[in-house]
Amino acid sequence: MSTTPDLLYSEEEEALRSAVRDLLTDRCDPAAVIARTESDTPHDLALWKTLTDGMGLAGLLVPEELDGQGATHREAAVVLEELGRAVAPVPYLTSAVVATEALLECGADDLLAQLATATSIGALAVGLHTAPGAAFATVRVENGHLHGELTGIADAAVADLLLVPADDGGLYAVDSAAVTVTPQVSFDLTRPLATVRLDGVAGRRVGDAGPAVRRALRAGAGLLASEQLGLAEWTLTETVRYLKERKQFNRPVGGFQALKHRLAGLWLETVGLRAAARNAADALATGEDADVAAAVAQAYAASVAVHAAEEALQLHAGIGMTWEHPVHLYLKRAKADSIAYGTAGAHRAALAELVDLRAP
Amino acid sequence: MTDAAELRSLTQGLLTAYPPATTDRTDFLRARFDAGLAWVHYPVGLGGLGAPRSLQAVVDAELEAAGAPDNDPRRIGIGLGMAAPTILRYGTDEQKQRFLRPLWVGEEVWCQLFSEPGAGSDLAALGTRAVREGDGDWVVNGQKVWTSSAHLARWAILIARTDPDVPKHAGITYFLCDMTDPGVEVRPLRQITGEAEFNEVFLTDVRIPDSRRLGEVGDGWRVAQTTLNNERVAIGGMRLPREGGMIGPVSKTWRERPELRTHDLHQRLLGLWVEAEVTRLTGERLRQQLVAGQPGPEGAGMKLAFARLNQQISGLEVELRGEEGLLYDDWTMRRPELVDFTGRDAGYRYLRSKGNSIEGGTSEVLLNIVAERVLGLPSEPRTDKDVAWKDLAR
Numbered sequence: 001m002s003t004t005p006d007l008l009y010s011e012e013e014e015a016l017r018s019a020v021r022d023l024l025t026d027r028c029d030p031a032a033v034i035a036r037t038e039s040d041t042p043h044d045l046a047l048w049k050t051l052t053d054g055m056g057l058a059g060l061l062v063p064e065e066l067d068g069q070g071a072t073h074r075e076a077a078v079v080l081e082e083l084g085r086a087v088a089p090v091p092y093l094t095s096a097v098v099a100t101e102a103l104l105e106c107g108a109d110d111l112l113a114q115l116a117t118a119t120s121i122g123a124l125a126v127g128l129h130t131a132p133g134a135a136f137a138t139v140r141v142e143n144g145h146l147h148g149e150l151t152g153i154a155d156a157a158v159a160d161l162l163l164v165p166a167d168d169g170g171l172y173a174v175d176s177a178a179v180t181v182t183p184q185v186s187f188d189l190t191r192p193l194a195t196v197r198l199d200g201v202a203g204r205r206v207g208d209a210g211p212a213v214r215r216a217l218r219a220g221a222g223l224l225a226s227e228q229l230g231l232a233e234w235t236l237t238e239t240v241r242y243l244k245e246r247k248q249f250n251r252p253v254g255g256f257q258a259l260k261h262r263l264a265g266l267w268l269e270t271v272g273l274r275a276a277a278r279n280a281a282d283a284l285a286t287g288e289d290a291d292v293a294a295a296v297a298q299a300y301a302a303s304v305a306v307h308a309a310e311e312a313l314q315l316h317a318g319i320g321m322t323w324e325h326p327v328h329l330y331l332k333r334a335k336a337d338s339i340a341y342g343t344a345g346a347h348r349a350a351l352a353e354l355v356d357l358r359a360p
Numbered sequence: 361m362t363d364a365a366e367l368r369s370l371t372q373g374l375l376t377a378y379p380p381a382t383t384d385r386t387d388f389l390r391a392r393f394d395a396g397l398a399w400v401h402y403p404v405g406l407g408g409l410g411a412p413r414s415l416q417a418v419v420d421a422e423l424e425a426a427g428a429p430d431n432d433p434r435r436i437g438i439g440l441g442m443a444a445p446t447i448l449r450y451g452t453d454e455q456k457q458r459f460l461r462p463l464w465v466g467e468e469v470w471c472q473l474f475s476e477p478g479a480g481s482d483l484a485a486l487g488t489r490a491v492r493e494g495d496g497d498w499v500v501n502g503q504k505v506w507t508s509s510a511h512l513a514r515w516a517i518l519i520a521r522t523d524p525d526v527p528k529h530a531g532i533t534y535f536l537c538d539m540t541d542p543g544v545e546v547r548p549l550r551q552i553t554g555e556a557e558f559n560e561v562f563l564t565d566v567r568i569p570d571s572r573r574l575g576e577v578g579d580g581w582r583v584a585q586t587t588l589n590n591e592r593v594a595i596g597g598m599r600l601p602r603e604g605g606m607i608g609p610v611s612k613t614w615r616e617r618p619e620l621r622t623h624d625l626h627q628r629l630l631g632l633w634v635e636a637e638v639t640r641l642t643g644e645r646l647r648q649q650l651v652a653g654q655p656g657p658e659g660a661g662m663k664l665a666f667a668r669l670n671q672q673i674s675g676l677e678v679e680l681r682g683e684e685g686l687l688y689d690d691w692t693m694r695r696p697e698l699v700d701f702t703g704r705d706a707g708y709r710y711l712r713s714k715g716n717s718i719e720g721g722t723s724e725v726l727l728n729i730v731a732e733r734v735l736g737l738p739s740e741p742r743t744d745k746d747v748a749w750k751d752l753a754r
Binding site for chain 2: 265276278351
């Protein structure tokens with residue numbers, strides 16, 4: 001920790017935020033997202049195309065010489081805050097962050113260029129629940145062909161390119177057309193999971209799975225905190241707005257002190273989450289203190305996002321319990337995010353080693 | 361506009377003219393004040409240069425490197441953090457000239473006579489009376505409480521009721537009270553730690569010349585807001601290293617005493633460590649916002665966060681110590697010069713930090729403030745709004 005992290009947003013980052021928010025306001029309204037969840041295409045690939053072709057957002061982490069934007073995790077984090085606010089069903093975190101980081105570690109330049117330009121959507125074929133540094137399932141390599149089934153792969157249903165860890169220690173790039181992808185009924189309707197079955201598929205070994213998966217999951221965990229911040233912000237803002245309008249006992253419900261204190265406490269939690277998420281994004285960008293910063297953010301973020309969504313549901317009361325009201329999308333995403341890339345407990349256990357507060 | 365290079369050069373000039381090694385401490389501090397290097401954002405002639413507040417760090421770093429004495433800010437925190445900004449904003453020229461220099465140098469300690477036994481969270485209901493004798497002095501009678509440093513203080517900032525016939529906020533006037541007046545009696549107020557960091561202050565026919573009134577008659581509530589807002593700014597926005605607060609001692613104990621560890625304590629310690637780190641980062645973010653000239657509402661929450669954390673961490677530490685947690689270092693009644701949240705042992709820290717959610721605004725009142733001013737939720741019903749102070753229920 002030799003330098004102080006920059007925890008603010010630059011003017012450029014704020015401009016990026018407004019552009020993404022404007023687009024999502026127009027193109028990702030809650031009713032449409034709810035309707036889409038039960039269609040054959042839960043992902044919104046038209047929105048994805050606008051975010052990527054139109055704004056170049058898939059290439060933020062990729063250098064310019066590989067057709068990326070040469071930006072950093074700080075900008076990607078701002079995009080994720082906005083995507084979280086809208087529970088947008090697009091494969092941004094999985095393709096533009098996690099799969100991209102794995103390929104950056106492997107130095108697979110041609111594939112990086114494909115992901116950066118969104119010519120392909122990528123997915124790392126490691127279960128979404130896996131924490132950085134934890135064990136993960138692999139497929140068998142037999143005579144140069146891959147065999148096996150991997151489960152819980154987020155956004156695999158729309159991936160063109162799967163990055164598959166194998167039992168020889170390699171990470172293989174596999175064309176999704178050559179595998180069987182079966183959607184799983186997922187708790188989070190807006191980031192659905194799928195199983196990936198490989199029956200003797202030829203893959204291209206792009207590098208060692210260990211370091212690539214670790215780096216990818218660390219970036220995923222660190223930047224997930226920004227998505228969780230977006231979820232918490234939306235649920236808090238929407239709940240405050242609703243409670244100013246909703247009247248019972250001849251008063252706005254938001255005027256009752258029991259509720260005011262809960263909302264003030266929630267605001268305090270989101271303020272903390274913003275600092276933790278900015279710190280993780282900045283640390284990933286500079287490479288300094290990134291293990292601790294990502295673990296701190298993930299040890300804190302899940303409880304805030306889940307608490308905000310649970311409070312939003314309770315304080316919206318009856319209407320919050322309906323399928324029609326979007327708060328359930330946020331609750332489902334927040335709860336799934338509390339498992340994604342490692343639970344808070346897994347990240348606390350990592351911290352015990354990182355900051356030398358060891359178990360008995 | 362003064363820039364960093366100019367401040368460095370002025371500071372070097374001060375150090376050359378008054379070498380710290382051979383200059384009396386008070387003389388050095390007076391010279392620093394007169395050079396405008398005390399608080400650079402204050403006006404010229406009042407210890408400052410009208411420079412951006414963020415440049416104070418430049419001066420402080422130069423002086424620290426040269427081994428110059430400081431004004432022991434912890435000893436004079438109420439003067440620096442609360443009295444000074446209020447005098448600067450509302451004081452007459454004569455008051456600013458008279459009070460700010462000895463306040464900053466530390467020759468005159470200040471205390472705050474605001475809270476009363478019957479006016480805590482509802483401070484504006486205060487009942488200490490100030491009555492004017494003709495066109496002359498004010499005569500003050502009443503009782504104040506929770507007064508840190510009253511036994512050391514030369515001056516006090518005081519709010520008193522000057523008009524009982526109007527609603528409570530309208531009838532208050534702000535004064536600068538001489539603590540050596542024979543009508544001022546300071547009694548130690550022993551607290552649960554065993555020591556008496558606070559005092560009760562009894563005011564009996566205390567005479568205050570009208571020239572020591574701060575702001576207009578009846579405008580004391582507005583003047584007091586400057587004092588109270590600065591108190592809360594002083595609490596947030598500090599720069600801390602990792603493990604810089606109360607989490608430091610308990611982490612150290614954990615590392616050094618493996619025999620005390622249990623799985624339950626481990627989980628709780630890690631949870632609090634994370635919260636302490638997030639709160640530290642929140643404070644750092646607030647500081648960066650202030651330096652960038654974009655103050656956010658985050659400051660309102662810092663005191664809430666610190667109070668809860670300090671209580672939970674110190675409570676965990678008492679438990680971690682097991683058999684030793686059954687002991688206490690010393691119950692002797694003392695009157696410490698400094699408020700010390702992190703000193704002494706875990707038991708003391710646990711008891712002292714109980715006050716963190718009460719002093720400077722209870723956590724319950726601060727939650728109301730966040731809900732109303734930050735989130736814009738409806739304010740509490742106000743049954744006393746149009747009632748004369750003298751007719752309030754008590």
